[in-house]
Amino acid sequence: MRPIEKCDVVIIGAGPAGLAAALYTGRARLKTIVLEKGLPGGQILMTDWLENYPGFPEGIRPFDLAENFRRQAEKFGAIIETDEARGVRKEDDLWGVEGQNREYAARAVIIATGAAYRKLGIPNEERFTGKGVSYCATCDAAFFKDKIVAVVGGGDNALTEAIFLTRFCRKLFLIHRRDRFRAVKILQERVLANPKMEVLWNSVVESAEGESCLERILVKNVREDRTFPLQLDGLFVSIGMDPHTEFVKGLMELNEWREIKVKPNMATSQAGIFAAGDVAEACPKQVITAAGSGVAAALAVIDYLESLGG
Amino acid sequence: MSADILNVSDASFDEDVLKSTLPVLVDFWAEWCMPCRMIAPTVENIAETHKEKLKVAKMNVDENMKTPSKYGIRGIPTLLLFKAGEIKETMVGVQPRDKIVEIISKHL
Helix, strand or coil: CCCEEEEEEEEECCCHHHHHHHHHHHHCCCCEEEEECCCCCHHHHHCCCECCCCCCCCCECHHHHHHHHHHHHHHCCCEEEECCEEEEEEECCEEEEEECCCEEEEEEEEECCCEEECCCCCCCCCCCECCCEECCHHHHHHHHCCCEEEEECCCHHHHHHHHHHCCCCCEEEEECCCCCCCCCHHHHHHHHCCCCEEEECCEEEEEEECCCCCCEEEEEECCCCEEEEEECCEEEECCCEEECCHHHECCECECCCCCECCCCCCECCCCCEEECHHHECCCCCCHHHHHHHHHHHHHHHHHHHHHHCC | CCCCEEECCCCCHHHHHHCCCCCEEEEEECCCCHHHHHHHHHHHHHHHHCCCCCEEEEEECCCCCHHHHHCCCCCCCEEEEEECCEEEEEEECCCCHHHHHHHHHCCC
8 A cells, every 4th residue: 555645636737727726726725736747837848939828928938838837836835746647536535546656635636637639540650650750840840851741730739830840841731621720810821921831721641651761641632532642751740639538537527529527617527526728628728728727626626625614 | 867867879879778788768859849858757767666677868869860860760759678789669759657667568
């Protein structure tokens, strides 16, 4: 039996939602432990620059913003542990959180585990991951200097990654399954004005091919029902995210996208467990809304613990 | 960085990795790669918990370009497990600790 770390609130995930929640529960003098399996900051660290976080008119480096979030939460007493939650279960009147390194027990839990990139699900995708197929342009763009690459997707993230990649690559194909982008207008304008960029509308990627590295993909124009090969060196996939909810499957209600169902105060179907950020349903996938929902969840936790007394 | 992790370069790769008597887990990373920073605590932890059976090394791909290109690395973080000078396992991207341990344990 491993020793149990007891506290008022365990927050799972130290992205913007988790750290904003920790700031508020810390200030409410609740003993707060935040579990983070990697580095505080979460998904924002995958991008190179944030220009839509209010309060920073010049934009801010995601790493610096994450550091500020962390420092502010720690300033008010939150303890950030490098640990990965494997499961949550009821233990008398507490919630037990099973970590990789330790056990935790808390009166309330906030799940803020975020989401991870979605895969295309095409043949050879796995085989060429790290050999031409990538999910993180900021990580891998430098390997594609003067090369030909494609980005799959049509949302804000896809267009941001595509614009970033054109700083390195010679030519970029932006492959989108519909005839218009979902991304915000300002990004669309930048994409359409970029001479390195060619948009392939109504198109999907059917497979990845090559010997030891990715050499070409098969693209299908779904409107014309026409399939053609595209020679390239890199394929960047940016088609959305899947929430990290495997470890609470069966414990609480999830929606059809496996996001945690929440009430307006971020309470889940289990009393004492709240959810915030990208893992919670109906939370727009933005840093500021993640932080906002983290705060909402923290306030609900404070109310909930007060209602229990003690 | 943890004392259990060795920094390797293009120049020292042969000696430190390929000729090592212990299996070597090499973490290819760069300063600007946030997922590399995310996985770093996991790699450090593995270096600590497996130090009897495994050597853990890091290579900065900005400062060392020959080795990553020799092994066809086009994405980071990439973890390669070497045993007797040969690649036994390749893991790309942020991976949970359990999965890394499970994969490398087959060769220890």
